[in-house]
Amino acid sequence: MKNSRNERIVLDSWRRCAQAGLSPDSTRQLYPLSDQQLKTLCEQSHNDISAFESCAVPAAASLPKASAFLLVSQQGILLKKIPEFPLFRLFRPGFSFSEAHAGTNAVALSIRHSEPMWTFPQQNYCTLLTNCTLYSAPFTPDRSSVTLAIVTNRKQISDWPPVLLRQLISSMSLELRQVTRSHIRQKTESIHLTARQRTILLRIAGGMTDRQIAADLHITQETVQYHKKNLYRQLDAENAVRDVVKALQLGLLSLEDLPV
Known part of the structure; x- marks a missing residue:
């Protein structure tokens, strides 16, 4: 049932992209923010990025080769990728997963529908993503500021992306609760x-x-x-x-x- 829903959502996205006149070969506005706008967004997301770095670095040891964790803003802007390696050089901070820029992909769909989503290479609308399998999930249902994803070049995969992403979300949630408590304590001490x-x-x-x-x-x-x-x-x-x-x-x- 979930697979058929995922496929329907992907098909609807393809229709939207075609109706909007987006070319599968399009590379327009893949980095829509200015350097200053990206800097401001990263500053606003400082706690999320710090928690992601603290938790994704050790978790990356469990990733298969040619795979990475992604932290994406609610606007679809990539904030951080771990680990860094040449295969996904395209995905650097500022890259837009927005459907209007990158076409159909799991990150854009996960943000749009506030639920976990898959896209396999043949389901991604734009050719620049045809070597990528993406699995994406909102950080938590009650916290919609960021979305997490796994990107891999593997075509045959089982259930390891959802498992690893759930583990990362759990550890990030704990990390951010500790950061929040620390921030409140510092704020209280300063007043x-x-x-x-x-x-x-x-x-x-x-x-x-x-x-x-x-x-x-x-x-x-x-x-x-x-x-x-x-x-x-x-x-x-x-x-x-x-x-x-x-x-x-x-x-x-x-x-x-x-x-x-």
Whole structure:
């Protein structure tokens, strides 16, 4: 059943490519981003790339020859390939797997349908991918910022790509949870709320207006607004509600602190 669905999705993609007038021999805009745009994208994906490097390097020892792991942005832009070797020289950071640029391929289809996808050499639309078998899967169902893939020149393969990719996704998930906890800990250590800021934050959480807070604390509304602006800046929040949420996320407030 899964194979027939995969084949239907591939066929639909071929139709879209043909209707769009994409030539199978096309090599147009395979690297659509400028150097600065690619640099910005990589900076935004820093944690994902770091986790991928940490986990894919040891996992690559289990890959057959002429195979590699790929980390791809949700826009279809290749961020990292491990290991590096000449066979897939075409796949360097900035390469676009987008259907509009590279035609039908498993990476584009996996991003489009948010599920694992295969494409074998004869199923890839563009001739530049006719020596590639691709297996791609979203990082996790609730985290859609990146997609992982395996590329190989092998025509006859069993179930090792899904197995290896699941293992890589599992180890990357653990790595990123640790990075997130470390980031939250560093962020918390860098934020120091004054007693007055904490008092005002608790009253915000209780639903009090600036006027009510000012009257309750015997200060002016301007002073309340001054402290709120500092809280927005320190907690990187755009409004009072986000202030409270961020303070809870960072452990600066606990649910027990909040007024009932």
